[in-house]
Amino acid sequence: MKKLFILILLLSVSLTIFANGGEEEKPVTVTALIAGNPAQPNGKTLMEVATEKLHQDFPNAIVEFNIADLSEGSTLTMDAMLAAGNAPNVYSDYIGRTSKYMVPEYALPLNDYVTDLDQYFESVMKPLTINGDVMGLPTPGGIYAMCINLDLLEDVGYDLPSQENWTVDEFLKMCAMVKAKYDGEKWGTGMFAANQSGDYLINNWFASFGVSYYADGYDYTTIKSTGGAKVYEFFQSLVENDYIPPNSGTLADDYYVTQWAKGELAATGFFEGWTENYFKSWENEIKNKETEETYGRFSYTFYPFPKAEGVDKVPAYFINHTVVVHNTGDRRTDEVAARLAQYLNDADIQENASLSNVCLTRKDAENLSDSVMIPVITKIGEDNGIFDVGLSQPWFAAVRPKHYPILQKVLAGDLTPEEAITAYEAAINEELE
Amino acid sequence: MSNKRAAYILLIPGLVFFLLFVGWPLIEVVRLSFFKINFINDKFVGLKNYLKIFSDKTFYTALLNNVFYMVLYTAGVCIVSLSTCFLVFNLPKKWHDLTRFVVYVPVISSGVILSQTWKYIFHINGPINWIIAKLGIKPVAFFQSGVTGIPTISAILTFQIFGIYVIILLANMLSIDKQIFDAAKIDGASNGQINRFIILPLMKKQLGMMILLNVIGSFGVVETVLLLAPYEHTATVTYHIYQTAFVIGKYGYGAAQAILLFIFIIGLTLVKNRVSKEEA
Numbered sequence: 072m073k074k075l076f077i078l079i080l081l082l083s084v085s086l087t088i089f090a091n092g093g094e095e096e097k098p099v100t101v102t103a104l105i106a107g108n109p110a111q112p113n114g115k116t117l118m119e120v121a122t123e124k125l126h127q128d129f130p131n132a133i134v135e136f137n138i139a140d141l142s143e144g145s146t147l148t149m150d151a152m153l154a155a156g157n158a159p160n161v162y163s164d165y166i167g168r169t170s171k172y173m174v175p176e177y178a179l180p181l182n183d184y185v186t187d188l189d190q191y192f193e194s195v196m197k198p199l200t201i202n203g204d205v206m207g208l209p210t211p212g213g214i215y216a217m218c219i220n221l222d223l224l225e226d227v228g229y230d231l232p233s234q235e236n237w238t239v240d241e242f243l244k245m246c247a248m249v250k251a252k253y254d255g256e257k258w259g260t261g262m263f264a265a266n267q268s269g270d271y272l273i274n275n276w277f278a279s280f281g282v283s284y285y286a287d288g289y290d291y292t293t294i295k296s297t298g299g300a301k302v303y304e305f306f307q308s309l310v311e312n313d314y315i316p317p318n319s320g321t322l323a324d325d326y327y328v329t330q331w332a333k334g335e336l337a338a339t340g341f342f343e344g345w346t347e348n349y350f351k352s353w354e355n356e357i358k359n360k361e362t363e364e365t366y367g368r369f370s371y372t373f374y375p376f377p378k379a380e381g382v383d384k385v386p387a388y389f390i391n392h393t394v395v396v397h398n399t400g401d402r403r404t405d406e407v408a409a410r411l412a413q414y415l416n417d418a419d420i421q422e423n424a425s426l427s428n429v430c431l432t433r434k435d436a437e438n439l440s441d442s443v444m445i446p447v448i449t450k451i452g453e454d455n456g457i458f459d460v461g462l463s464q465p466w467f468a469a470v471r472p473k474h475y476p477i478l479q480k481v482l483a484g485d486l487t488p489e490e491a492i493t494a495y496e497a498a499i500n501e502e503l504e
Numbered sequence: 505m506s507n508k509r510a511a512y513i514l515l516i517p518g519l520v521f522f523l524l525f526v527g528w529p530l531i532e533v534v535r536l537s538f539f540k541i542n543f544i545n546d547k548f549v550g551l552k553n554y555l556k557i558f559s560d561k562t563f564y565t566a567l568l569n570n571v572f573y574m575v576l577y578t579a580g581v582c583i584v585s586l587s588t589c590f591l592v593f594n595l596p597k598k599w600h601d602l603t604r605f606v607v608y609v610p611v612i613s614s615g616v617i618l619s620q621t622w623k624y625i626f627h628i629n630g631p632i633n634w635i636i637a638k639l640g641i642k643p644v645a646f647f648q649s650g651v652t653g654i655p656t657i658s659a660i661l662t663f664q665i666f667g668i669y670v671i672i673l674l675a676n677m678l679s680i681d682k683q684i685f686d687a688a689k690i691d692g693a694s695n696g697q698i699n700r701f702i703i704l705p706l707m708k709k710q711l712g713m714m715i716l717l718n719v720i721g722s723f724g725v726v727e728t729v730l731l732l733a734p735y736e737h738t739a740t741v742t743y744h745i746y747q748t749a750f751v752i753g754k755y756g757y758g759a760a761q762a763i764l765l766f767i768f769i770i771g772l773t774l775v776k777n778r779v780s781k782e783e784a
Contacts, residue, residue: 145751153543171753177544265734267751318628318645321735472752476562476736483649485737 098131101408104149104159105415106139106392111423121414125407132407139164144267146171146468160408162395163210163415167270169393171468173199173206179398180204184409187417187435195432198463199393208416211429212391214452215271217376218341220334222369227252227337234374239279239305242338242377246314249337259314261330261339262306263322264478267471270460271388272340273478277302278458281382284499285461292499295492301379303481303488310482320482329353334369340388343373343444344428373447375455386458387451391432393463466502473498530766536759546756553760562736563761566744570723572654573661573740577725578718580662582711585669590699593677600674607667615664619731622660626732647733654738657728664728665721669714676710677703709780716776720769741765 108116115123122134137159139148146168152159158177162169172178181188182205188196195209224231227248232241246259263269277284282297309315316322316330328345330336332353350368375385394412399405414420421436428442430449438445461467477495480486486494537554540547557563592603610618624630626646633643647653680703688698704711726742739747745765749758 143751146753147750150543150753150755171542172544174544316628317643318648321645321648321733469752469754472747479648479735479737483737485649 098133099129099404099407100133100135101160101404101411102157103134103136103161103163103411103415104139104152105136105162106141106164108136108138109424109427111420117415117420120420121411124414124417125411128410129407132411134411145472158397160397160399160404161412161415162397163392163412166207166209166391166393166462167467167471169207169395170463171465172395172397173201173393173463174465175201175204175206177395177397178206179396179405179409180206181208181396181409181412184396184406185413187413190418190433190435192432192434195391207393207395208412209432210392210394210416211421211424211431212389213342213344213429214448214457215275215340215342215388215390216373216448216451217275217338218331218343218346219338219372219374220336220369221371223249223257223334223337229337231374237374237377239377239379243308243314245337246309246312250313254313257335257337258316258330259337260309261327261336262309262315262319262482263324263327264320264475264482265323267475268324269327269475269478270471271342271390273474274458274460275340275376275385275388276305278385278387279376279382280305280379284459289461289464289503291503292496294499295496299492299495300488303486303491305379306478306481307484307488310484320479329356334367338374340376341373343442343448346371346444347428371444373444373451375451384455386456388460389430389452389457390462391429469502470499473502533759533762536756537763539756541755541759542753543755549756553757554764556757557761557764562739563741563744565736566739566741569650569654569738570740572650573658573725574719574722576655576658577661577722578715580658581666581669581718582714584662585666585673585714586711588666588670589673589677590703592674593703594695600678604667604671604674607670609667610664611667613664615727616731618664619660619728623732626656647735647738650737653733653735657725657732657738660732661722661725661728665718672714673707673710676707680706712779713776716772716779720772720776723765723769 103118105118108118110116111120113120118134118136125132125134137148137152146164149159149162149164149168149172162172182203185205185208188205191209195212196205199205199207199209219231221231224245227245229245229248231237231245242259249257249259262272264273274284277294277299280298280301282299282302283293285291286293310317310319328349329352331339331341332349375387378385394416396405396408396412399408416433418433418436421431421433422439425431425436425438425440428440428445430445430452431438461470474495477486477491477498481488481491538548538550540549540553588603588607592599626632628643628645632646637643644652646656684702685698688702693701723740724742725740726746729738729740729743730746732738734743734747741761742765745758745761748761749755
């Protein structure tokens with residue numbers, strides 16, 4: 072009887088084990104923090120499309136997402152989530168912010184998880200690869216170049232030279248002609264220093280003067296030793312000659328892009344991906360205000376930033392977003408998260424993004440943009456190269472906000488160019504130590 | 505249930521709330537101040553964050569700015585609120601009520617909305633510059649330098665807050681025994697002499713309190729700076745802390761600055777308490 076009882080007990084235990092083994096796997100929940108959730112052509116959002124694809128591979132996966140607060144341009148949302156012990160499995164944002172998390176202590180190397188890494192252009196993967204480990208996926212991006220208002224130049228009687236002859240002296244000549252006709256109403260160029268978003272513009276001017284940011288290996292900055300003071304000297308001459316708005320030091324990007332859309336800036340840094348949006352937003356503002364202000368789009372083209380004496384080529388600034396996956400140590404969760412990252416940036420998504428006039432990072436995606444400027448800008452990037460400002464380095468997010476307070480002082484004349492570049496050099500090196 | 509026990513029980517909700525939302529964050533800030541924080545691999549750095557403050561030029565700039573804010577803002581609030589009180593003191597009651605209502609509107613209005621309005625008013629193409637232009641003077645970018653930015657922000661802060669002190673001071677003035685004024689008038693005192701030699705000395709305690717509260721308040725200014733002039737040349741210490749921690753991402757260093765400011769404000773509060781006690 073005792074033996075029979077033990078036998079029944081063992082049998083029931085075995086059955087329970089088998090029964091458990093046959094149960095469906097527990098659903099995996101992955102969280103994502105994204106910098107935006109744009110609509111796709113089918114009316115669904117980016118996250119909806121990516122989640123649908125993910126469900127084909129992992130039917131039980133649950134996807135939750137948050138939109139990052141970018142009002143300060145910082146990594147505040149991400150840091151808050153990390154501090155709360157709630158790190159998102161997938162983080163997609165501007166590379167200058169995600170780079171802080173593309174470190175072995177945080178990011179999942181994607182080599183073994185993402186199945187289409189071979190579809191990305193090598194040049195864009197290089198900065199995201201550390202010791203052979205792919206730490207992020209590059210989304211489409213934009214090349215920053217000088218957008219030239221052709222109507223305004225014609226109006227002031229300035230003949231735009233060829234790109235090869237587009238020098239700082241020519242640029243200043245153009246500024247003088249704009250000032251002569253539109254003193255205080257329209258400007259040779261624009262500038263803004265109220266927030267860190269101005270770094271695209273400012274850094275490109277450093278490129279104009281042949282300044283390089285970092286020594287090989289990013290051990291220290293070379294911004295002073297390669298002549299950075301000349302850039303600040305140039306900025307101060309723009310202020311002194313009234314070639315930029317007098318309140319540039321206190322302007323933020325919102326105001327700058329409106330100045331551009333209103334046709335008030337003759338030649339200034341811009342992304343082709345922004346042009347349509349800001350033309351439209353100014354158009355809407357006029358309509359809503361029902362003012363008598365007239366509105367007319369102007370014709371424009373893109374040039375590299377002008378080159379200073381002794382500079383051969385002016386490399387352009389390229390920015391994009393990066394998708395980073397958190398290494399949780401749980402193989403299954405990481406697998407689902409990496410697949411979500413893959414679908415957030417696959418060929419379909421990139422093709423849709425191309426309609427916003429951005430440059431693609433995948434070989435298998437077709438550029439659907441009808442903008443005639445995309446080939447022009449792409450050529451600027453190809454001919455002049457990309458300016459290395461350390462975007463993919465983990466300290467970039469800390470270095471970035473240190474520049475604009477210095478720039479404000481430069482524009483206000485509170486610092487000499489030499490003092491300013493010394494301060495900037497120290498601020499950067501402090502982060503690199 | 506004894507009164508003592510009931511008092512303790514009634515204290516519990518408030519105490520829990522305090523410990524959860526003030527006590528614990530405070531301890532956490534102290535802890536953070538000894539670390540280099542990135543929330544991935546935090547590193548203990550001992551007193552390094554505190555020592556760094558002493559060589560941080562931008563912190564000193566913010567501190568110096570704050571001294572200017574303290575002087576201008578405190579003086580502004582005292583002068584404007586006292587002047588308003590003296591102006592309406594001898595008028596009929598309906599004027600007192602109207603004044604209280606009008607001056608209190610900015611106090612209860614949203615600081616964000618007020619700041620946006622001021623931003624427009626002081627904009628390079630705004631109404632103030634329009635008037636300036638009519639006088640043949642070049643437009644002024646008010647927030648582009650500390651020289652114009654700090655006084656402008658101090659004036660805005662004064663406008664936003666002086667209503668509170670008008671209410672307090674006016675109530676105090678009106679509570680003074682009228683016989684004192686009658687006696688002074690019989691002795692030939694003018695209105696100005698009554699204000700200076702009778703009313704002001706009688707309100708010494710309230711004025712002292714007002715000055716100390718504004719001195720402390722000036723170190724807590726962040727919202728207006730953030731919305732109107734988020735620049736180093738107009739930064740207050742609190743704004744600088746916000747910038748260090750939440751924009752640059754140096755949470756540990758920001759925490760160390762916050763602790764120093766906390767100690768400083770505690771010191772001022774102790775002074776305030778001592779002054780109040782001596783005058784009581």
